[in-house]
Amino acid sequence: xxxxxxxxxxxxxxxxxxxxxxxxxxxxxxxxxxxxxxxxxxxxxxxxxxxxxxxxxxxxxxxxxxxxxxxxxxxxxxxxxxxxxxxxxxxxxxxxxxxxxxxxxxxxxxxxxxxxxxxxxxxxxxxxxxxxxxxxxxxxxxxxxxxxxxxxxxxxxxxxxxxxxxxxxxxxxxxxxxxxxxxxxxxxxxxxxxxxxxxxxxxxxxxxxxxxxxxxxxxxxxxxxxxxxxxxxxxxxxxxxxxxxxxxxxxxxxxxxxxxxxxxxxxxxxxxxxxxxxxxxxxxxxxxxxxxxxxxxxxxxxxxxxxxxxxxxxxxxxxxxxxxxxxxxxxxxxxxxxxxxxxxxxxxxxxxxxxxxxxxxxxxxxxxxxxxxxxxxxxxxxxxxxxxxxxxxx
Amino acid sequence: xxxxxxxxxxxxxxxxxxxxxxxxxxxxxxxxxxxxxxxxxxxxxxxxxxxxxxxxxxxxxxxxxxxxxxxxxxxxxxxxxxxxxxxxxxxxxxxxxxxxxxxxxxxxxxxxxxxxxxxxxxxxxxxxxxxxxxxxxxxx
Ligand SMILES: [Zn+2]
Numbered sequence: 001x002x003x004x005x006x007x008x009x010x011x012x013x014x015x016x017x018x019x020x021x022x023x024x025x026x027x028x029x030x031x032x033x034x035x036x037x038x039x040x041x042x043x044x045x046x047x048x049x050x051x052x053x054x055x056x057x058x059x060x061x062x063x064x065x066x067x068x069x070x071x072x073x074x075x076x077x078x079x080x081x082x083x084x085x086x087x088x089x090x091x092x093x094x095x096x097x098x099x100x101x102x103x104x105x106x107x108x109x110x111x112x113x114x115x116x117x118x119x120x121x122x123x124x125x126x127x128x129x130x131x132x133x134x135x136x137x138x139x140x141x142x143x144x145x146x147x148x149x150x151x152x153x154x155x156x157x158x159x160x161x162x163x164x165x166x167x168x169x170x171x172x173x174x175x176x177x178x179x180x181x182x183x184x185x186x187x188x189x190x191x192x193x194x195x196x197x198x199x200x201x202x203x204x205x206x207x208x209x210x211x212x213x214x215x216x217x218x219x220x221x222x223x224x225x226x227x228x229x230x231x232x233x234x235x236x237x238x239x240x241x242x243x244x245x246x247x248x249x250x251x252x253x254x255x256x257x258x259x260x261x262x263x264x265x266x267x268x269x270x271x272x273x274x275x276x277x278x279x280x281x282x283x284x285x286x287x288x289x290x291x292x293x294x295x296x297x298x299x300x301x302x303x304x305x306x307x308x309x310x311x312x313x314x315x316x317x318x319x320x321x322x323x324x325x326x327x328x329x330x331x332x333x334x335x336x337x338x339x340x341x342x343x344x345x346x347x348x349x350x351x352x353x354x355x356x357x358x359x360x361x362x363x364x365x366x367x368x369x370x371x372x373x374x375x376x377x378x379x380x381x382x383x384x385x386x387x388x389x390x391x392x393x394x
Numbered sequence: 395x396x397x398x399x400x401x402x403x404x405x406x407x408x409x410x411x412x413x414x415x416x417x418x419x420x421x422x423x424x425x426x427x428x429x430x431x432x433x434x435x436x437x438x439x440x441x442x443x444x445x446x447x448x449x450x451x452x453x454x455x456x457x458x459x460x461x462x463x464x465x466x467x468x469x470x471x472x473x474x475x476x477x478x479x480x481x482x483x484x485x486x487x488x489x490x491x492x493x494x495x496x497x498x499x500x501x502x503x504x505x506x507x508x509x510x511x512x513x514x515x516x517x518x519x520x521x522x523x524x525x526x527x528x529x530x531x532x533x534x
Binding site: 131132133134135136137138139140141142143144145146147148149150151153154157158159161162165207208209210211212213258260261262263264 | 399400401402403404405406407410414435436461462463464465466467468470471472473474477479480482484492494495496497498509510520526
């Protein structure tokens with residue numbers, strides 16, 4: 001088990017406004033989220049002496065204007081009245097959303113700083129998200145783009161088709177997951193679909209994006225920011241909120257490189273590699289989780305994570321999620337806030353925030369009883385991902 | 395621009411030029427490791443299996459099995475606006491398990507595509523320089 005277990009904690013969570021297209025520049029949304037997180041924690045800006053983010057812009061070939069498309073460490077450093085002498089910062093270029101949180105944990109354990117601000121700001125480029133407009137396909141794109149295969153949702157559609165064929169799942173089974181997420185979103189005032197219920201029939205009637213995936217299998221591109229404040233467990237005890245202790249973590253980056261030339265088994269294997277580290281470091285296992293916040297950029301990902309992380313066996317997730325098992329009142333509530341499908345594409349920061357809210361008893365109408373340990377895992381699970389286990393007790 | 399935009403076309407580079415040169419001659423070649431025999435696609439600078447840097451393009455049968463497919467409905471890629479909905483195939487070539495190629499299927503064959511179905515390569519001449527390997531359904 002990891003020697004750092006329970007020695008650091010997330011003590012503050014802040015959201016900016018989340019909208020499809022914000023009139024406000026992304027940098028100002030990030031400031032809103034950071035200020036909200038510090039206020040939530042009861043930590044003054046001048047106490048913050050560590051900064052980290054994962055600033056990647058999730059669009060191909062787009063620009064990188066700091067404060068508009070991305071929000072870097074330097075941007076926040078220059079805009080907020082933080083400690084006059086910042087002791088530690090890191091800008092993460094690989095991994096996924098939990099990765100900067102993991103770096104913050106390392107810095108706190110090393111004594112490199114006392115209070116860390118972590119944020120993830122997402123901009124939605126104008127035009128169709130992920131659209132491909134170039135007439136040239138270079139690098140590995142020359143083997144996919146000439147066939148009109150450039151989007152991550154096409155890649156997911158192909159692998160979900162394989163999954164259904166291999167294990168006997170149908171769209172009706174996936175509908176159970178999507179409608180359960182929507183039911184949870186109907187208890188989350190931040191969610192886009194807070195006031196809109198969804199039935200299985202609504203799901204089945206929605207338009208194709210790439211068959212067998214439809215509109216409601218895709219997360220909602222948004223602009224906005226989520227920020228967190230972390231500190232050591234010793235300092236956390238004196239703060240306003242109950243701490244969400246970091247019990248363990250895992251990261252994984254696939255050594256394979258192309259987007260499309262994968263087997264379905266590779267998805268699961270990549271996720272298993274992350275989950276193995278997550279459970280080993282925390283000394284906890286899937287059966288110890290009171291809820292699971294599992295990345296859902298496209299709905300099949302959550303099913304792959306259920307299998308990869310050992311909540312059920314290989315090929316079983318489609319049946320595991322039936323019969324209310326993943327509902328708020330079920331044995332394993334999944335994506336209790338509605339996930340990216342309803343709250344928006346925050347690349348997993350919403351999942352971490354919800355894990356914190358659940359173990360600290362701050363999930364309001366969505367609160368599950370006795371939430372002592374919750375995991376938040378981001379990634380596809382292919383290519384790369386990162387995850388955390390947070391706990392109520394150190 | 396009055397004319398409809400062309401679909402994205404491969405910009406061959408040092409690594410991939412032999413593949414596209416062969417395609418122009420309507421031959422399908424795949425990069426094979428001279429040390430261990432492993433096929434690498436898309437082409438690599440080091441072998442995925444043994445990390446050897448000695449790699450050469452060799453002719454392959456052009457026959458394979460549909461590993462999976464999807465039907466694209468979104469008008470997301472310039473040059474494909476008139477083609478939606480179209481089929482994206484992931485073909486597993488006969489030469490090696492998990493030796494995958496992405497391709498399209500002729501529009502008329504959309505109803506015939508199924509996982510495990512047999513396909514073979516053909517070439518579509520796009521312009522003077524580029525011929526794209528495509529796949530079509532064949533009898534079992
Ligand atoms: Zn080799």
